[in-house]
Amino acid sequence: MLATGHLMAQELKYTNCDNCWNPDSLGNHRVLVSFEDTGNVARVKINWRRRDVQPQLKRIIVQDAQTQQKINNVSVLSLNRESGEIVFEPVLGKGNYYIYYMPYKNEGRSNYPRGTYLKPETTASAGWLASFNTATLQPNATAKEIQSIDAFNSFYPMEVIATAAETKQLTDAHAGKALLVFPEDREYSIRMQHDLPYRWIQKGVGFTFNGTALKGEYYAYQLGVYALRSLHKVQVEFSDLTSADGYKISSKTMNCINTEGTGYDAKAISKEVDVPSKTIQALWCGIDVPVNTIAGTYKGKAVVKAAGIPAETINITITVTNQVAVNGGENEPWKQTRLKWLNSTLAQENKVIAPYTPLKVAGKTINFLGRKLILKEDGLPAGVQTFFTEEMTSFSHQPKNILSAPMQLLVRTSNNDTGRWKQQGLQYTHKAEGTVQWQSRSLFGKALQMDVRGSLEFDGFASYTVALTALQDMNLADIQLLIPYEHAAADYIMGLGLKGEKRPATVDWKWEVATKNQDGAWIGSVNAGMQFSLRDEHYVRPLNTNFYLQKPLLLPVSWGNEGKGGIRITEDKQTVWVNNYSGSRLLKKGETLYYNFNLLITPFHPINTDFQWSTRFYHKYENLDTIKNTGATVVNIHHATPINPWINYPFIEHRKMKAYIDEAHRKGLKVKIYNTVRELSNHAYETFALRSLGHEVYSPGKGGGFSWLQEHVDSDYIAAWFVPEIKDAAIVNSGMNRWHNYYVEGMNWLTKNVGIDGIYLDDVAFDRITMKRIKRVLTQDAHPGIIDLHSANQYNKNDGFNNSANLYMEHFPYLNRLWFGEYFDYEKNSPDFFLTEVSGIPFGLMGEMLQDGGNPWRGMIYGMTNRMPWSDNADPRPLWKLWDDFGMKGSEMIGYWSRNCPVSATNPQVMATVYKQPHTALVSLASWATADTETGLKINWTKLGINPARAVIEAPEIKGLQQHQVFQANSQLPVAKQKGWLLLIREVK
Template sequence: MKFISTVALYILFGISAYAQEMSYTISKQLWPDVLGNHRAVISVGKNTDAAEVKIEWRRRDWDADQKAIIITDEKGNKIDNIYRIHINSEEGHFVFQPTGGAGKYFVYYYAWSGRKGNGGFSGNYLKKEKEPNEDWVEKNNLTTSKLKLEQAKVIEIQSRTAFDSFFPMEIVAKKSEVENLVKKSASPYLVFPEDRKFPIKMFDDIPYKWVTKGSSALFTGTAQRNEYYVFQLGVFALVQDLENIKIEYIKSPFSATCFNTEGYDSKGDFFTKIVNVKKGKVQPLWIGLDIPKDAKPGLKEFQVKVKPENAPAKIINVKINVTNEVLANRGDDESWRHSRLRWLNSKLGINDDVVKPYRSLEVTGQKISTSSGQVTLKQDGLPSEIMANGNSLLAGPLTFNILMDNQAVTFSRHDFRFLKKEPGKVTWESTMLSDKLKLTCRASMEADGYLRYKISVAPLHDTKLDDIRLQVPVKKELARYFMGMGLPGSKCPDNYDWKWKGPQDSYWIGDVDAGLFCEMRGASYSGPLLNLYHPAAPPAWYNNNLGGFNVSEKDNVVNTQTYSGTRTMKAGETLDFEFAMLITPVKPLDTKSQFVNRYYHNGNQPEPPLSILESGVKIINVHHANLINPYINYPFGSVDSIKRFVSDWHKRGVKTKIYYTIRELSNQATELWALRSLGTEVLADGNGGGYTWLREHLGSNYNAQWFTPINGMEACDAAVLTSGESRWYNYYVEGLRWMIRNTDLDGLYLDDVSFDRDLLKRVRKVMDMVKPGCILDLHSNTGFSRGPATQYMEFFPYINKLWFGESFQYDKMPPENWLVEVSGIPYGLMGDMLHAGGNPWRGMVYGMTVRYPWFTEGVNCDPREIWKVWDSFGIADAKMVGYWEEQTPVRTSDPGVLATAYIKDDKLLIAVASWNKNATAVKLNIDWKKIGWEPQEIMICPAIENFQSARTLGLKDAIEIDPTKGYLLIINKIVH
């Protein structure tokens, strides 16, 4: 595919003339990518021992002279002798020995060595080629200043693929050409209007196109009715820094915005941005025009004023020809239009509506009730009572104590008032005064039982504080388990001390029927503290490592205390202490969904065999990095393949979900260049590097992340890190709505996400809005004892299923860890096992298997044999009663061997697993009154491949159980 001829170039872009005629093309045949993504095609007219060539390659890389030059003939034979005369980013001037005789030669100048693999790229550009043979150099007098050699002709510059191409916006203007611009201009800066088809990609250089075309005060474009039309203004600071550029629209017939200077953040609040441009740098300004559906066709003219704070304004005349055609979906169906940029300012899902399955909040006096719990507030705004699942959790009221002279400060005045009472959210405020301090408590409770607090401490004069403490006293009988603040899921300790380290900022305490999650907030980032996001601790609580956390037990009360240590505050200062709580369980346990909605999950091969239908698979997760969903967190580039896949499996009664999150973004994203123009708002800063495409096009100031060569595709997926909370959240929510509408997806697979609960809540609202019944399952890759359950617990009200466990050591984990950190049961959720196939015997105690066809080398992970037992027994309609429940009807004779019963009217399935270090002989103790049957005598051990052999046992028989293993036993009700 040839990009363009020189003549066509002039016509299409209005370029008057090239200093050197150059054709930029895409190669018709792929060459080995280790030779680099760019080459010059040159021609030698006759047989000669030495040919001279000068290539005006106009490169972006400043270290062009340090990279190797590789020359081959048409057959691919490498040329050994290359003599460099002058190499820089503007041009390459050298002599080579054309051993293939007259004909074409290829000059590669971005060759590299290394490895491309799933998940990562390791490699670097080749250093300068070896020195040429001295005899050849001397023979051809190459060291003289006046060479008289055969001149090779540059035919064209080729890119390996269209995606690799630099043309036209990365063909760099020479230094002399830029200097000439500066001399000719009477202004300290220039503005270059640019069409959306040609995103401005360079910020340290200007494209040669701008040199030849020149600056302009006019932009013309053609739009359709109902289109969100986008164009660019490239601001080039010629001779000075430009400060605080403002954009104004004069007599615009359309609503307009500049995404670089203003917008709406992820909470829906309007903000403005300061845009500065350093001398010699380029700042793209992306402008969106909202053209209504009922706009009258015709030419629309208005002006855009570009006004730096320290330089004269420039007026750009804009002429938009609005045609009579009406564009569907604002243009969002065609990514090249960049209409989706308006998604950055979306407020979709930002409201206080109630989200299913929760009911509206009810306020009676100072008591707030919801589906999952009830909170009674004191005058200071803190809970005096928390009811969870009908259980009174607290042994006393929550206290926020400030200590001075080793005594808690007493406040003489408490002003409490509700600020807002919406069905989905109630907010309140309390003000407290003493002779030394003023406290303001602002708090809210949401319909899912989530409470958020911000307590502001303001001294009335300079004051030394001994400590500030948040105390949560829990009844000992309900403080059975604990997790967080450095501890894995475990029995609740009687005494425990912890200092800030992590990623840890939260804990959960409670039992299966009632619990409380508490997170200390106030850091710059409050999402899950996992993987790529390890921010500093909340400064008010941390207090330069004087703060910490402890657990203590006394008089049947377990007290959790977060303290901040001694400090001095000055009059006029304000210190904010933030924390959030969630009442658990967040919803009733849905065991039927767990046993019916089985997952097929195979990362690189998402297309399942039809045999999964026989196994009862109901949901397919499509990961990224495959032919269906190739690009990480950017499914818009593969809509057709996703839509076909979803449709095919819907016809078979199987739902489909895809991997789509935010933490990284593929280099294949159409909007990548617009996002780059926003600085670090969306794309995180970093040291660059990574895959060669990133180095060649992004240059620097990015953080290279996941890399995948897509099997069956030439394109590679090279991701960069996003910055955390930003307007990309808004884009994500709108993008999800668009994807579900256009592909009929059934939900998302969330893999170690970095966004916060507010965004997840928006996601759930959007899914319910577009397609009720969508499913969210959550995976974390955090290693054993690193706390994924606490880090993600604020998500749990809106999640359908968990998939924690990557690198979990299932055979070493005590039952408390299984229950609290893996199963999800105390929170009203259930999960699947992961690492190395989990432990199938212990897993069944918690209703868990692995996903099919999850495979680990040397380990049989296939769950289908267990699923057959599920189906023959009818487990979906059984009542699950685990060992953790006081009313469990089945126990064993050994406390190290645990049992869970699945009860039906006429059948009983018992999952038994051992946590003992040695083989153990146990008997089952069954409370038949709780079962509701007459005592039975026989139990069946069904044959399950790689799990157990078939046999029949008497109920009084001892069962020998090996360490880490167990049995599934069935008792059929026999009516005499």
């Protein structure tokens, strides 16, 4: 055991006893009691200073230390947060006994446990209870230590509470003050909001802080503010730090992350900090010590202010040593050096990312990779075109229109006036390789003014802010955004309560944000499409992946209009009309409504089929020689592994990770790691600094979950993923916030210092701004920066019935592969579902199957296999071997969706995709028939490039899939239910 400190007059120690007992039945804490008396009754008083509320509702368990046997004869005389008195039978006489005082059991799912604390029980016999008189029984046992199951669970020193009397004595001594300030070292994170730590009682109210910093280090410290009455607009002001020799550290190098910073979008933020009465607020301050600082002692002041009260001044003394910090101290995150990352602007400049090309403006047309956006005078799209071929690997000279006519914002007054807008002209406000911005103003008579601000980025993302301002009171029957899709670019739909499928002739959808994470749809064909999403100025990204209902969409004031708004889709011979309507309303003079919307123009880039064939994932931490021998080329390291144990915090075991990656590189393998934003491990060094930011980084919630969270985070959080084997308990992030800046910096650090080759994303809780930034840092200096995205099926109640592909489409331009399939049913869904929701093909991506190993025949229609060694039901190596034997690399993939596909099945329920090489082809057949069936082949020999007179058609033997068989061109092929064939057609001399 390692003693970590001393408290109490009786020398009660706080120690750690690493995994000395089973916490899942006894809890994480116990008291070591010594009994040196005689008789069958021991009485002990424990001054445990507990932070948990209502401790009297938790069970007390007593064991003898020698055998760990439970003692039944136990009586609790008193029990509160400050102390407890317990009587028990010392069954072994003199010696040591353990008192466990927070025992719990985990209920519910193992990965989402509900830690329930055991209630008090009565087990003492009546005879033993009658053997002593409480009134005359004196304490005859001594509490020696409070032990925790390990150091991570310890309450010492910042969660050992001051007593009510001690707190009163302290505050009485400072009567008349509105606040007290307790400077605190970075080593001891302030954790409690409602109790003073006993450490502060011992130290007293502080007016000085002393620290030692390295040159070039971001030096963090805390100012603990205890509000004696409610405080508003708390701020910290810093003076310069000066040395006796006149050297200076400028106040410009200092900040308080609680009151100011830089947002994830590079915009400056100022936070208003209010502190309720009798509450503690940790203010985390930092000094970015310049690397050229002259060593010495520097003194200055930090002034804590709040509205309407006298300021409190803290004298700051920092001794700067001659040592220079490595990487600004980033390599020592336990010193909170990385809090600087919260305000990072790394990789914010919108530089073009490969394979994209710079935007080019010609009049009202903006050209970008494989696509065009043509603007009207009012700033809205007049046309959208793509030049992608149906094979998705190259561009055509002939454009394909996505819109059949210009988009329009239509206004209809209560007397059915649908007068026209008078445009005042389009103006470009910004032209750069990565972003083009424009604006326009239009007038609807003398009644309405429409101000449009639009932007297009190099990947095909267009953002519109449309402000409608009433110039007079108006009764409106409707305001509509009309999107006229070209029929040929509207084969499929995904969103608005529809899974990826053939677009129905009509759709009638209404807003239901409380239960539906739906605000738009993707409509398109393979080589031309567009997603639209409707927003207003109050849009906040909702939570996803099991947590949507806890933070759903906000109903847009404009589009939603208190439930009157919706989307209606109809069609005629040429056009699919998407009518985004908002319904009737009264608009007062001067009132402004924001009819904002975003567009994603698809496909994003050509498909890199060679990457698909040559890049083979092994999704498990394993011996590298074992992995190499499978034929895999990239290793995905999940969390809860020895080199990446803590979810979304891959920094603690970085040395082990680097050693593994270095060895992998020597063997010709690449390594990617699990790291995303959605939830964060409780092992993050910055946990309590982030908690001090209120709900900026962590979502509000009902608390609960694993015991550590309940005991140390207390309440007001959402418990997320838990790994029982290593006791890793995550907390849900709150959406768009400064943790994304930290995330980008973390990726940069891992790329430069650990050598990761990319990341594996398990769902995503950040937007495209952050995605672009991480793609930039992951691909710097010729690093591969491979990103693959996994998503479980989001089309369910807890996720708000959204489509995974629709939800994450804004990230698709920067992904290398999809892994969509957990909880997807590969057997019951249609080819259209595979194509749109799983394959990635209409967006320039390719994917892999997950659930139960997938369906190899259907998967091959889209160039997909499963991933090793994730499923026991499927092994991709036989297909990998076929790919290598045939020569998939360099082949041309021509899917059933292309009019140029040279082979098709005569049975419409059997799909065919061709992989073409000179004088040879691999044909993939897969059946969606409900029973065993058969099909013939329709072969266009000219397109196939094979002389039919010299053609041989055979099914090569593939272990686990098919036996060798030879067919004729006019053969009827038997096709088993949910299966298919892989055929080689080759020309022999």
